[in-house]
Every structure is written in structure tokens, then in C-alpha cells.
Amino acid sequence: xxxxxxxxxxxxxxxxxxxxVMSKNLLTAIIASGVISLLASIIYLILSAPDVAMTEAAIGxxxxxxxxxxALSRIKxxxxxxxxx
Amino acid sequence: MIKRILIIAILILIVVIFLPFVxxxxxxxxxNSLSSDYIETTSKDLKAANIVTGVVVTFRGLDTxxxxxxxxxxxxxxxxxxxxxxxxSGKVKKRPASEILSTGASFLFPLVIFFGVYIFLHGHLTxxxxxxxxxxxxxxxxxxxxxxxxxxxxxxxxxWVESLSGAIYVLLGLLGLILLxxxxxxxxxxxxxxxxxxxxxxxxxxxxxxxxxxxxxxSNILDSLRGAEE
Numbered sequence: 118x119x120x121x122x123x124x125x126x127x128x129x130x131x132x133x134x135x136x137x138v139m140s141k142n143l144l145t146a147i148i149a150s151g152v153i154s155l156l157a158s159i160i161y162l163i164l165s166a167p168d169v170a171m172t173e174a175a176i177g178x179x180x181x182x183x184x185x186x187x188a189l190s191r192i193k194x195x196x197x198x199x200x201x202x
Numbered sequence: 203m204i205k206r207i208l209i210i211a212i213l214i215l216i217v218v219i220f221l222p223f224v225x226x227x228x229x230x231x232x233x234n235s236l237s238s239d240y241i242e243t244t245s246k247d248l249k250a251a252n253i254v255t256g257v258v259v260t261f262r263g264l265d266t267x268x269x270x271x272x273x274x275x276x277x278x279x280x281x282x283x284x285x286x287x288x289x290x291s292g293k294v295k296k297r298p299a300s301e302i303l304s305t306g307a308s309f310l311f312p313l314v315i316f317f318g319v320y321i322f323l324h325g326h327l328t329x330x331x332x333x334x335x336x337x338x339x340x341x342x343x344x345x346x347x348x349x350x351x352x353x354x355x356x357x358x359x360x361x362w363v364e365s366l367s368g369a370i371y372v373l374l375g376l377l378g379l380i381l382l383x384x385x386x387x388x389x390x391x392x393x394x395x396x397x398x399x400x401x402x403x404x405x406x407x408x409x410x411x412x413x414x415x416x417x418x419x420x421s422n423i424l425d426s427l428r429g430a431e432e
Binding site: 167168171172175176179180183184187188191 | 254321329330331333334337338340341344420423424427428
């Protein structure tokens with residue numbers, strides 16, 4: 118049962134990874150990469166590694182996603198300034 | 203076309219390389235000598251209930267020092283690349299956050315800070331520790347940054363907290379070297395009883411300073427990213 122759950126999570130992770138790579142929309146790619154980390158943290162929790170799960174959930178899916186979003190908004194702002202000129 | 207074929211060939215090569223490792227995995231039902239030694243010594247010599255913390259802070263304390271250094275260099279790099287441009291600020295008008303976000307953030311902020319402090323203070327008892335607690339504190343400040351557009355970090359306090367906690371961390375390690383003969387040995391403080399808050403020597407102290415350092419560094423990264431955006 119647990120192994121089946123882990124396999125389902127792994128399949129969703131692979132799908133999210135493919136979406137993150139293939140997606141033309143950067144926002145979708147960032148969210149997909151956050152989903153990968155979130156599911157990975159659930160798998161760590163199931164495999165009884167709560168320390169790693171906490172780190173992965175906080176850094177991987179929380180902070181990294183936010184840093185990417187900030188970077189994306191900067192890129193968009195730079196593009197807008199280039200268009201204005 | 204050739205690119206596609208090359209990619210597929212590389213993927214097949216990777217499978218061929220890693221297949222023997224996956225095939226030969228044998229799940230052991232007993233611990234090897236190193237792990238059983240870790241388990242025995244953390245509860246007996248260090249009195250740390252959380253074995254992972256005992257390994258991370260004591261047996262591999264030098265690794266942790268290296269990780270903190272890497273994080274510090276990353277923060278310095280981000281701060282250097284995204285220096286504030288004062289002359290450009292005030293150009294873009296920002297919309298204030300909605301009522302729900304600002305009320306929820308002001309309600310949640312102290313709770314999240316409290317949770318982060320709890321996690322790094324109880325690092326030697328429950329899962330978690332300095333890194334996790336520090337990240338949670340940084341996420342609390344992120345909530346504040348998102349909900350309040352006029353919020354400004356006091357950079358003096360941030361820099362002092364970061365550099366002082368880093369220096370004290372190294373000093374505690376040197377204290378172990380001087381008093382007990384090995385770097386980052388936490389046993390120069392009384393060990394106490396297993397499972398109590400004041401136990402495991404200097405481990406809670408060291409982990410608290412790691413937590414403060416990580417929290418202030420990550421808040422600094424978020425602040426410089428946002429500051430550059432304005």
C-alpha cells in the first residue's frame with residue numbers, strides 16, 4: 118500500500134518535471150518545480166526522514182519558489198524597460 | 203534529428219550504467235557498525251535524543267560549518283549582484299496588499315517566528331534544527347514582506363545578528379578544541395539527562411546560533427531580491 122503510494126507520488130513528480138522542462142510559460146515551470154519538491158518531502162516523510170522532509174518542504178518548495186518568482190518579476194520588469202526604450 | 207538520437211543514446215547509457223546498482227540492492231535488517239556506533243554514542247556520550255542532530259552538529263560539525271559558509275557566500279553574492287539602486291526607486295507604484303493578506307500575515311507572523319524558534323531550540327530533542335528553524339523564520343519575514351509594502355528591514359540588526367552568530371558558532375567550536383581537544387565538541391557544558399531541554403551539552407546553543415544565522419541570511423537574500431525589484 119505504502120509502496121504503491123510512493124510510486125504514484127513518483128509518477129506525479131516525473132510528470133511535474135516534464136511540465137517544468139517543456140512548459141513555455143515560466144510561471145507554470147516554477148510552480149511545477151515547487152510541486153516536485155513538495156512531493157519529494159512527502160516521500161521523505163514516508164521513508165521516516167522527517168529532518169530531510171522539513172528541509173525539503175521549507176527550502177525546496179517554499180523559499181526556492183519565491184526566489185524564482187522574484188527573479189521572474191525582475192526579468193519581466195527589465196523586458197518592459199527594454200520595450201519602452 | 204542527430205540531437206534526438208544522441209539524447210536517447212545517452213539516456214540508454216545512463217540506464218545501462220545504473221541498472222547493476224539497482225539490481226544488487228540488498229536491504230539489510232541490521233545496522234552496520236558505523237550507524238550502531240553513532241546510535242550508541244549519541245545517547246550515551248552526548249545525551250542527544252535526536253541522533254541526526256548529534257551527527258550533524260558533533261560528529262560532522264565541520265561539514266555543517268562548511269554548509270553555513272556556503273550559505274554565507276551565496277548571500278554575499280546575491281547582495282553584491284543585486285545592490286540597491288537608489289536613483290531608480292519610486293518609479294513603479296505598488297498596490298497595497300489586500301485586507302485578508304495583511305490581517306492574516308499580522309496574525310500568523312508571531313506564530314511562525316515562535317515555531318521557528320521552537321524548532322531550533324528543540325533541535326536536539328525532536329526532528330529539525332538550526333537550518334529548518336532558520337528557514338521557517340525567514341518565511342515569516344517573507345510573509346511580512348509580501349503583506350506590507352512599506353516594511354523595511356533594519357539592516358544593521360540583520361548584519362549584526364548574522365555575523366555575531368557566525369562568530370559565536372566558530373568560537374564555541376574553538377572552545378571545544380581548547381577544553382576537550384576536538385573542534386566542535388559540545389561536551390564542555392553539563393550534559394544533563396537525556397530528553398530534557400537543557401541537555402546534550404552545547405548542542406542546543408550551537409544549533410540556536412546556526413538557526414539565527416540561517417534565518418538572517420535567508421531574510422537578507424529575500425530583502426535584496428525585493429529591494430532590487432523596486
